[in-house]
Amino acid sequence: MAQSDQAAPPLFVQLAAHEVRWRLLSELARGDLRVRELVALVGEPQNLVSYHLRLLRSGGLVSARRSSFDGRDSYYHLDLDRCADTLTAAGAALHPALRLLPAEPARTAGTPATETPSVLFMCTGNSARSPIAEALLRHRAGGRAEVTSAGSHPKAGLHPHAVRVLRQRYDIDVAGQRPRHLDTLTGRRFDYVISLCDKVREVCPDFGDHPQRLHWSIPDPAAASGDDTAHDGYPAFDRTAAEIDTRVRHLQPILFPAPHRKDRP
Template identity: 75%
Template sequence: MALSGHAGPPPFVRLAAHAVRWRLLSELARGDLRVRELVALVGHPQNLVSYHLRLLRSSGLVTSRRSSFDGRDSYYRLDLARCAHALAAAGSALHPALRLVPAEPAITTGDSAPPSVLFVCTGNSARSPIAEALTRHRAGGRAEVASAGSHPKPRLHPAAVRVLRRQYGIDIAGRRPRHLDTMTGGRFDYVISLCDKVREVCPEFDGRPRRLHWSMPDPAAGDGTEGDRAFERTAAEIDTRLRYLLPVLAPTPHQEVRP
């Protein structure tokens, strides 16, 4: 590759170099947000924020989903995998040796307590138990993980059990959904909501955990004609998000044992 070529900056560099768009990317890297939340965070009028969101959406870096809590609203999400590829391409365009390498999980034990994560959704029968199981599997014991629901179902959805066993070799058949109320006395470093409805009712927790939101449709909400495919997509999306969460999970100083 010639280092003195006359091509302009790669598309990602041109797009992300704008101050407002960079701020939007930075906020969405932390979790899914609505337009009014982004307006408050970046401190610019909604029409300007919406304009830059349209540009980011047209690039494929940002996608949106209709809120399951309020169908008139949408959550915006940063596609971290696409960002990773775009950043790697930008580095390679400048010099082959600058190609970025994905970060390895950085969570450690040692003198620090492992980070604790709580995943919440409505029924605790599909999305949050999938996230709990995949996090425990990927973290290899270096994180404490739990999940719960605001209105737990009587049992796990059979398709969630099948997909985890078939696609990831994880068996959660013996697990039962838990109520969110059983977690209110616990201390967590991260509380991650996976559905728009539970985000509105999720209680506060001691220790001021970091709150993240991943806006994900309920894979059980369809008419059943898709079989397990909706659950496979849900698990794959959660697994992708975890690849970018695990490297930034921070261990905390030793304190009381968490549930």
């Protein structure tokens, strides 16, 4: 038998081919979830879901992070960049003609959209994670989305490291922005409500018109740094901003679907 006939299927094919794992990947592609939520969504026993999650974690597609609301619980997160890399490798392994091409760039600012999505980002203090997400999406969307952020217990001002990382890494100035309370948004309509804090997810108020609820389980960089103002706490904010920027990048194709392209004649 030829060596090519003996080759094992690529990693992504091995992991995603199983029905339960594919359903888990599909649910986690929307946002971070706990085991009991995945059990309810896929309709399988918890021991089976946990088993397949372990396989996905071993393959590097899924990671787990302890909940800041309940340390006995964990949120599972799908690494979409890793999925893209392994899926691209799977196509190329079968035939060079199946190598995936980079996605088309999103429409540039000023290009009219059929609808303008409205997005709310939430965290507890509205001083770091949610204003970083707000600023990055507004920057990358170029005016094509209505974006705001708020907190359940807003701080007096934005964290200086959050202001600094947006200015230095992304050339975005939010120095004049002030945290706002979720109560000030009562009656507002949102298409997407995205929580970046495990604690605020548990107290999110109801918004009209049933917005899409997504969760990004991201630790508070101020808590991770151990000191709210120390200079050596800045790297935690830099890492947090990079993670949020990756998630914002993956959010854009959901907010702004690419127009259908006809096949070439």
